[in-house]
Amino acid sequence: MQRLDPEHTLELVLEALGELIDYELAVVLGLEGSELLRVRKTAGPLAGPGLTNYSISLRDRGDLARIMEKGEPKLFGETEEHVDTYNGVLDLPHGHSCLVAPLSCGGKSIGLLTLDHRSCGKFTPGLVRFIATISKLISISMVQSDAASKLEHANADLVRERNALLTPGYEPLTGLVGSSPAWIRAIEAIRMVAGTELPVLVLGETGTGKELASRSVHRLSARSDQPFVAVNCSALAPSLAESELFGHEKGAFTGANSSRKGRFELADGGTLFLDEIGDLPMELQPKLLRIIQEGSFERVGSERTIRVDVRIVAATHVDLAEAARNGRFREDLYYRLSVFPVRLPALRERPGDILLLAETFLGDIRTRAGFSGTALSAEAAIVLEERNWPGNVRELRNALERGVILARGGMISEAHVALPTAPDQIHQDQVHQNQISQAYASPRGRKSATVATSNKPGWHSVEPVNNTPASLTIDDAQRVAIGAALERSGGRIYGPGGAAELLGLKPSTLQSRMKKLGMVPRRNQLDRPKDTGTPHQ
DSSP states (O other): OOOOOHHHHHHHHHHHHHHHSOOSEEEEEEEETTTEEEEEEEESTTOOGGGTTOEEETTTOHHHHHHHHHTSOEEEOSSSOOOOTTBTTBOOOTTOEEEEEEEEETTEEEEEEEEEESSTTOSOTTHHHHHHHHHHHHHHHHHHHHHHHHHHHHHHHHHHHHHHHTSTTOOTTTTOOOOSHHHHHHHHHHHHHHTSOOOEEEEOOTTSOHHHHHHHHHHTSTTTTSOEEEEEGGGSOTTTHHHHHHOBOTTSSTTOOSOBOOHHHHTTTSEEEEETGGGSOGGGHHHHHHHHHHSEEEOBTOOOEEEOOOEEEEEESSOHHHHHHTTSSOHHHHHHHTTSEEEOOOGGGOGGGHHHHHHHHHHHHHHHHTOTTOEEOHHHHHHHHHOOOTTHHHHHHHHHHHHHHHHTTSEEOHHHHSOOOSHHHHHHHHHHHHHHHHSSOSTTOOOOSOEEEOSSTTOEEEOOOSSOOOOOOHHHHHHHHHHHHHHHTTTOOSSTTSHHHHHTOOHHHHHHHHHHTTOOOOGGGGOOOSOOSSOOO
């Protein structure tokens, strides 16, 4: 048996109504949020493309708001002052026939039905009771249509999630590692809210993984195949913040040489992540509130209203409720954003996850740095577990990256992950940083420091060069290691005693890595050994 489409039922009801009432325009308006009416269905000779997606703000139409509040149809007389509902779209004569009926279900307003005719006296008071009955039928059809649409979306979500789970390597919660009760509660909250269209407010200290959590909300939602656009509100220049978020038209301000879409337009259909939402300028907060409520805004320098379908996920490390109480953040915006807050625990609140996170990070760092033999010693593990980690997960990863480089392919010791508080330790760390910054900085991989033999087989260290304001990076560490091996091998990559053998790599792998790092080998470095008794592995 074929299922009756509830949306098609609306069309049938309006067509049947046209057989009983001589109207030229019948319009069903659906209520979006609490203050916006949008055209949903039209019928009659005056129905045209100009009414498609037409919207009316109840803030500007107190007469329509009162009809919805009273819950009774309203017949406007010929002499009664009445603002034309479709002014600007249709040119209807003053005093034309107009009947407006509220649509509701279960005591909740869901829209309006309007009937219009260009002639006067077409609608009589006797029609009011009949229209009230028809309005109930239309309301039921609208509710059924909405329910059917939600069911279709839910089925599509299930199919999408099933297909995603069957895709090798798919993991929507990538990077969110942990098994402690506090972390599991946060993950459950993410899964729960992701399937809705509600705004999400992610709360947590700096370094707890708020952006990763926000991306997971997006990946687990029905918008996962649409854009995810991230904006750091604290990095927005006050003078350009409005243009950055909402876009601008050509000539809107000095330097606006062309029209430009803002982040909201770029995220249309997807998710907009507003990091550090507490730093959003106060003057822009009403526009954000309007988008959440109505989905509309205007570009800088334009009066044309733009509509977008964007889900807002915001994050902050500050107490936004306190900021709202103190007048540093709009209270109404806070309540709209915090419908479903997700709080990420600090690392000190889930100490049982520290070593699990450490092993996960080490696996990634080892791959990137090429130090396959690097591991965490028992003493280093104890140091990690006992630390307070004010910088949370981000600080833990940074400490491990530093430890991997200091260990140079060996075991990460307690000293490698200890906080450098003693003056001699700080000096030693600066020595390592200077070594990295001076070695093979040019695209051709030239030496910029002297290489001396280390007591670790297969590796050389670079003598320090003072006054080098650089930070330690994995790519720089690889340049140092490769450069040291080339120096020791006399510049050869291939053969016994070649740089590839010293580093435990295949020559082709070493060449590929050098190319990636911008280290162009000299011709003599590519010379293969003449006597190749057995191929080099």
